[in-house]
Amino acid sequence: MNTMLISLFLMCSLDLSDWDAMAISASPGSRPIASRLLRPSDTSEPKPLLVILHGMGERGVESTGQLKYLPRLMATPQRRANFPCYVFVPQCPPNETWSVISRTQVSAAPFSTFPEPPMAAVEQGILDILANENVDASRIYLCGLSMGGFGTWDLLSRRPEWFAAAGPICGGANKVHAPRYVGRSIWNWHGAADEVVSVALSDHILDAIRKLGGEPKESRLAGVKHNSWRNAHADGQLIDWMFTHRLLPSDTAKGARTMLRSRFKGDPLMVHARVDPLLTPAIEVLASYPEIQLVEREPAPGDVVLLTPRGNLNDIEKLRSALQAKGVKLILVTEPQHAKEPPNNERRTWAVRHHARMQLLPLADIRAAAASAAPVWSRLNADIVVESKLSESGSALAVRTIVEALLEMDES
Incomplete structure (x- = not known):
């Protein structure tokens, strides 16, 4: 059985015992959203924080639907041993989105001036975890798929000073945001045959970053449709790559x-x-x-x-x-x-x-x-x-x- 099939098999069951439920909100009194936090087995030393933004199909309020795909993999004994970290998985409420996701077939719309309410809650959730857990603040990582891919680009443009590396998957961003991404550690994934979110949306932002001298990493997967997250996560290569990066504030001017x-x-x-x-x-x-x-x-x-x-x-x-x-x-x-x-x-x-x-x-x-x-x-x-x-x-x-x-x- 190859690595991808093994990974998919592991996704079929879910044990919630290690996932603590959290209700996070952007500010006191604002409407909270559901989320889950997986802690590393050993918290005596600072550990990385991995933030995962799910796709549109995992929206809800029950705080379990968002644990498909990568969260389930990160909870397996092998992944927990190989990548000891905090895993934060918020859940976007029904009929809402992490980000503005309106788009044409060639480019995404610019992100709004202020974050969507669920994204504002995610920002506060990250700060709450930093304040209350033993997180290595130089190793905060961000990734997301589909709607969460757009959300990854969005959050990285708003808070580039927070993240050591990011992995957007089958999302997109408008070229007006390209200066925010130059010099950042980004590995973008997209299926070339994606029929839901056109790969042209990734091409649009990646080309704009490169025109400014940036060097984003890219996996453009021939023949792959709207499921490129399976390629990104099945053998752990995206997570393995992200975990090699550290945030150095003095390097902020890079680019x-x-x-x-x-x-x-x-x-x-x-x-x-x-x-x-x-x-x-x-x-x-x-x-x-x-x-x-x-x-x-x-x-x-x-x-x-x-x-x-x-x-x-x-x-x-x-x-x-x-x-x-x-x-x-x-x-x-x-x-x-x-x-x-x-x-x-x-x-x-x-x-x-x-x-x-x-x-x-x-x-x-x-x-x-x-x-x-x-x-x-x-x-x-x-x-x-x-x-x-x-x-x-x-x-x-x-x-x-x-x-x-x-x-x-x-x-x-």
């Missing part, structure tokens, strides 16, 4: 330089050097990139400027249209200033003339990324700020955030 090089191939981006001392370490890193040129003069049309938002931002769209018509080029707004009206009309006029695209970027984004990373990174003793300046890890996070913002604006 930033590659993305700059791939997108900006002409004159260097001019960055106004007057910045908050907090950001000095990140600006020093940016200054080391040939694609970036620090300048001290006042910005002029055509510059790419790091400034914070100023003035009334309600008319951004009107300003953007007017200034684009005058040929003023891309501008990223990040210099530290209070978000209030300029002190005088002259300053306001200067802003109107020189700022083609005023955005709440990237200081607001850096703060958001730091808040997202902190619960995981704190378990790794990776402080984001040390003595009123960004640490090495904090600087890497800021650099990554700034570069992603540059690329996002260049696409707009």
